[in-house]
Amino acid sequence: MQRRGFLARGAALARTSPLRARSGKTKAEARSEWSVRTGRDVVYARSGGTCEVRVLGVCEGLAAEWQHRKARAQGGEWNPANGLHVCSACHRWIHHNPAEATAAGWTVPRDQDPAAVPVEDYPNWGRVLLDDHGVIHIVQKGQTT
Numbered sequence: 106m107q108r109r110g111f112l113a114r115g116a117a118l119a120r121t122s123p124l125r126a127r128s129g130k131t132k133a134e135a136r137s138e139w140s141v142r143t144g145r146d147v148v149y150a151r152s153g154g155t156c157e158v159r160v161l162g163v164c165e166g167l168a169a170e171w172q173h174r175k176a177r178a179q180g181g182e183w184n185p186a187n188g189l190h191v192c193s194a195c196h197r198w199i200h201h202n203p204a205e206a207t208a209a210g211w212t213v214p215r216d217q218d219p220a221a222v223p224v225e226d227y228p229n230w231g232r233v234l235l236d237d238h239g240v241i242h243i244v245q246k247g248q249t250t
């Protein structure tokens with residue numbers, strides 16, 4: 106870059122290239138950019154291949170399936186905050202025990218954002234929020250951000 110002398114006080118830097126176009130996407134639109142593959146890559150790295158639900162007396166340990174916290178039919182996407190890597194037995198348990206699964210944060214109602222709904226007892230971590238980067242955030246009771 107060529108230097109062209111000092112800027113006068115209060116002068117703005119001249120922009121030589123346009124700002125990257127802001128797409129103006131809503132959160133939902135940004136989430137929909139996740140594919141099965143890209144979402145799974147992040148979630149499976151987060152889980153390390155171990156079930157992220159671990160229902161006592163049910164869990165098989167090894168994760169093998171993706172649990173949509175918000176179902177696809179309810180607008181849920183493949184973004185990592187919406188996924189849990191689960192074993193087949195916990196996955197079945199979740200679908201057979203919808204009220205308990207919702208209370209645990211393993212399923213998320215249509216009108217709520219999975220990134221803002223805690224998982225109440227994530228293995229080894231306790232109460233956490235999941236984000237779309239594969240990061241696990243420990244949160245206190247009543248805290249949602």
Ligand SMILES: [Zn+2]
Binds near residue numbers: 158163164166192196
């Ligand atoms: Zn399990």
